[in-house]
Amino acid sequence: MSRIERAEVFVASPGRTFVTLRITTSDGVVGLGDATLNGRELAVASYLRDHLVPLLVGKDPARIEDMWQYLYKGAYWRRGPVTMTAIAAVDTALWDIKGKVAGLPVYQLLGGRSRDGVLVYSHASGRDTAELLDDVERFLALGYRAVRAQAAVPEVGGTYGIRKGTLYEPAATALPDEQPWDTEAYLNFAPTYLEAVRERFGFGFHLLHDVHHRLTPLEAARFGKAVEPCRLFWMEDPTPAENQEAFRLIRQHTTTPIATGEVLNSIWDVQTLITEQLIDYVRTTVVHAGGVTHLRRIFDLAALYGVRTGSHGATDLSPVSMAAAVHLDVAVPNFGIQEYMGHAEETLEVFRGGPTLADGMLHPSEVPGLGVEYDEKAAERFPYQARYLPVARRLDGSVHDW
């Protein structure tokens, strides 16, 4: 019987930092898992190296569900992003191995295709409305059928989600950048640029917006009502999602669809949101929510309640995560949309292969497994660089949700 012979953890910063787990079996089959937790990367690397790798060696790589239960229940300490990201890396690597052993792409192991391609949205942004409109135009010209729109709030001179270079990268400083925030200014301004987008480009594409956890439930309800004429595909993370019950109030006041979940890690974190149908799209991901095995479980629960999927896909999700996401997206019946920002050139020098983009849709790789390779030699050219996500402060100096 095949055994896990080796498990190695790589930390490198090709364009940005990624933590990658590589499991090798006694038959020489190699599987990859993403273990990147933006701004807290080394905590997961240590969890893997110091606590999980010693448990993996000698185990049967084919027993994916059993491994998941063993690592989750065996930790005793439940949930949390560090634990769930580490478990996700092992789980994803084992799915990669299973696909390679079977000679099938992972989506075939998940039941095969439910659709021909995976609808994606990308990020348009601008320092003001005019710049945002140009950027939306650019994405539509590239063939995207869904675009997220964010513009800097003039009174505070910025906000989350505004691209500086070719790719949006919030974790850009050696210590956290402190950014100002003013809710009233945002609430006055954001609806105006979303309206401007619809006025200029019409309704022939999906328009999304990320509130990034910054509003109270009542403020979110007010925002949702204000943008109803824009017919958003969704408003994302309208309020911090730790308090699942808070979404009831938003739901009662607006028909703007709601998406949340990118910072949540387990089925229990989204249980009320899903079973009470307080959201329309669940944004949990392969890498931060326990891998393919656990994300499938979340998606299946969501399917029972008519909630669709809309997984996080920012640049801090490595090409291994993106590949795994697209295998799941193409297979599950309740897929909604997939976020896709692409990756820096340096990132793609290290991670080769993966899904392909055509006409605003991603298509999974047809090679056995996930279809991504990790070039260890290339990674050595990009040593680890510590980077933090920013912190938001209100105008009175107090800390706000970033």
Ligand code: KDG
């Ligand atoms: O690491 C944090 C980013 O992934 C996050 O800020 C991006 O909100 C985000 C999104 O929707 O892509």
Ligand code: MG
């Ligand atoms: Mg988001």
